[in-house]
Amino acid sequence: MQAFFMAQVFAHFSNIIIPVIIFYIVAYGITVKTNVYEDFVKGAKDGFHTVIQIMPTLIGLMVAVGVLRASGFLDFLGGLFSGMTERFGFSSELIPLILVKMFSSSAATGLVLDIFKNHGPDSLIGMTTSIMMSCTETVFYTMSVYYMAAKVTKTRYTLSGAILATFSGVIASFVLAGMMK
Numbered sequence: 001m002q003a004f005f006m007a008q009v010f011a012h013f014s015n016i017i018i019p020v021i022i023f024y025i026v027a028y029g030i031t032v033k034t035n036v037y038e039d040f041v042k043g044a045k046d047g048f049h050t051v052i053q054i055m056p057t058l059i060g061l062m063v064a065v066g067v068l069r070a071s072g073f074l075d076f077l078g079g080l081f082s083g084m085t086e087r088f089g090f091s092s093e094l095i096p097l098i099l100v101k102m103f104s105s106s107a108a109t110g111l112v113l114d115i116f117k118n119h120g121p122d123s124l125i126g127m128t129t130s131i132m133m134s135c136t137e138t139v140f141y142t143m144s145v146y147y148m149a150a151k152v153t154k155t156r157y158t159l160s161g162a163i164l165a166t167f168s169g170v171i172a173s174f175v176l177a178g179m180m181k
Contacts, residue, residue, distance in 0.1 A: 057144045065107045091125045102139045128177035135169030
């Protein structure tokens with residue numbers, strides 16, 4: 001009973017948190033005597049210009065992921081690594097998910113839905129998939145969008161660090177899902 005009550009409290013809290021934050025920002029802007037509406041419009045204009053600047057990169061990434069998925073190349077890669085992954089008890093169906101997630105979260109969500117449809121969300125591969133989606137990042141999307149917007153040309157160790165973090169997230173999801181079963 002207490003768990004149900006707490007779930008209801010958090011559900012209502014999550015419904016009001018955004019309006020409370022917006023109200024706080026507006027109230028703070030008024031108390032420090034700034035024109036909140038003008039600042040909002042200026043920020044919206046800047047955001048729109050940023051979207052226009054990164055649009056070609058976004059379109060390129062989405063097209064590339066769509067082509068790889070439609071061509072069957074991702075399934076081929078999963079089959080290619082299946083011998084190695086199956087020895088560790090790691091499903092080869094997760095290889096395409098790992099690769100696609102580094103480029104596009106929405107495309108990865110499509111693969112997640114396919115895995116859920118074939119195996120169920122409560123299966124070992126379903127739980128691993130769920131945890132993996134939370135433990136990994138869209139590395140190439142994030143780097144291309146944010147570095148292009150900030151006009152950064154030398155990324156130094158970002159890619160290697162992000163891939164290491166993704167690899168750690170994959171291992172963590174595999175271990176955690178195994179512990180839950």
